[in-house]
Amino acid sequence: MSHFNFIAKQIRSQNQLKQLHAQLIQNSLHNQDFWVAQLIHLCTRLHAAPRYTTQVFYLAPQPDVFVCSNMLKYHSQMGATNEVFALFDQMQEANVKPVAFVYPLLIKSSGKAGIQFHAHLLKRGLNYDKYIQNAVMGFYCKYGPIESARELFDMMPERTIADWNSIISGYWNWGNEVEAQKLFDLMPEKNVITWTAMVSGYAKVNDLESARRYFDKMPEKSTVSWNAMISGYAHNGLAQEAIELFNEMMSFGLTPDETTCVAVVSSCSMLGDPGLAESLVKRIAEKGTCPNHFVKTALLDMYAKCGNLNMARKIFDGLGECRNLVTWNAMIAAYTRVGDLASAMGLFHQMPKKNVISWNSIIAGCSQNGESAMAIELFKEMIASKDLKPDEVTMVSVISACGHLGALELGNWVANYLTENQIRLSILGCNSLIFMYSKCGSMRKARKIFEEMENRDVISYNTLTTGFAAYGSGAEALELLSKMKQESMQPDRITYIGILTACSHSGLLEEGKAVFKSIKDPDIDHYACMVDLYSRVGKLDEAKRLIDNMPMHPHAGIYGSLLNASRVHKRIDLGEFTANKLFELEPENSGNYVLLSNIYASAGRWEDADRIRGLMKAGGVAKATGWSWVEHGGKIHRFVVGDHSHKLSDDIYRVLGEMKKKMMVAGYMADKSCVLRDVEEEEKEEMVGTHSEKLAVAFALLISEPGAVIRVVKNLRVCRDCHMAIKIISHLEKREIIVRDNNRFHCFRDGLCSCNDYW
């Protein structure tokens, strides 16, 4: 017996384990409880395969308490919760009570299922030893409700330091700073773990000053304490502070471990400085410790964020068997960051297991790289599989994708999904909803979300303001500005851009001037808004004067406003001046040529108009082809010029014909520039916006109930001709038609447009 005992202690590999097993069989000891328990213990230590371990277990004809307990330990180490409970049932039938020491292990390794052990203990009225008590309390600290943990804590006849530490970190885990603090002060005796828990707790709630205060006050510090403080800084984006503290740690002659290394590496990635990380890893390697997968993943991420994708991929490939979810996710994010969606998608489909972050990475990746529709498809796929619940991060990406598409039906569906699945949104999430509703033209809902928010930040205000601006609701935007001041929320440069744009789109000259005057240090964008405001209200000379007197060089956008206004107000002199400035600033922009040409045309100066068109052709300035789209039944219907691919194409062109007839009857064909004049074949390319948009409007008319609000969404500027057409149709059909162009809405009612744009 002692001979085998000696061998058992020496065993380091699975091969040696199997040799011992064979020797036991030879000596007919293999089915004795003592040896079976030993073998299972070794299986646990060496991470042997479940099939082999189970075989060993069944060697014992009537497994005793030790065999069973070791087997429970093995299962719980493997995360096989079902097997753990099955064995428990078996033991109950055989009337075998597990030894106390397995309970803490089982509770810890069973995750959320740990609660079943508490139930089990309660049901059997088992006496808890101090370890079991601590483990049960630790379970509630981790998974909640924290009140249950507190109850157990209060009921304890005696409390060890470990119990105090558990409940304190439990409160930190649930963000209850006050109670953690209170218990810390009450605690009769503290150790380094207690102090470290306070440091990391404060770091977790982003209160780094308090964290540092505790860190400086603690009577002794372990490496873990240093790590807590350094990673606290790193987590909160304070890379510089993290590195400084790390240097301080080194100056004390302390040895960093791998966790230190992870924090320093991630700080380096924020600073874009791989050098320090490389030297640190080298130093650790010299000590003989090879960087573990945490360090390697941090390095992977660092190289990816510093733009060295090859190095990142090399580490990823080198990790081989050690690759885990986090490494896969980091690599996917690396690809989406540089816009390589194909590679990201390839990895995503290859990965053996996915978690919420994997889905979030790929969905956000699509959303950020202009693939909004794909982002939504992936989201649908995610929720269809039902094994993972989307969280706020998922929803923010999906909501913003709906916003970018201007897809209100989808947006409503997503918002519904939020309430049905009780996904609570933070400020960030609510802001994304405001953005989405604004982009979809539903200002009522955007405002409702805003008003129902418990806390708002400056971005909440800016998002809603920008929405009002796009919708031409100047008064509402100004109201929001005074609300901001009432609530002592400091407006920033974006706020003022929104407010001025709103004034501009609703013709509020005096109000806009007053706001502009109140800006402490206006930048070029604020000047641009003012030029636009003067232009839109027809004060072109004032606009010109502002341009001449502004303290910085005007950019193309500024002249653009003036040029468009020059067309509307038929100011050939200013039009020529600004157009020539624009030809210098952005020679490739065809719009400027078209505008100047139209200015000449409207004054009957056809030769000049043709000359400019010729200039445009000679310069090879082509107009990009465009399309419009309409959302209907959760789908996006896309229209391009001359398009007959839609299945309702025949009906669409029929409606288009009816529109034409109605307009003729109403006498709208007199104007040469009217929408439905027949265009020459070669002109068609220029008219692309008009045509695709008309198809979209026709489709919208076709599918909507009489009297319903029609929503046309498009990604082009609403051209002048089409604008007129919609005005007329809204009048004739007695319908409200909402059209979105690049970033603003036009609400047509009774032949009038809500915006103050010049048409």
Place this chain on the structure above:
DNA sequence: GTAGGGTTAG
């Protein structure tokens, strides 16, 4: 056999 620190998504 109890308690403190780690990498990824917005």
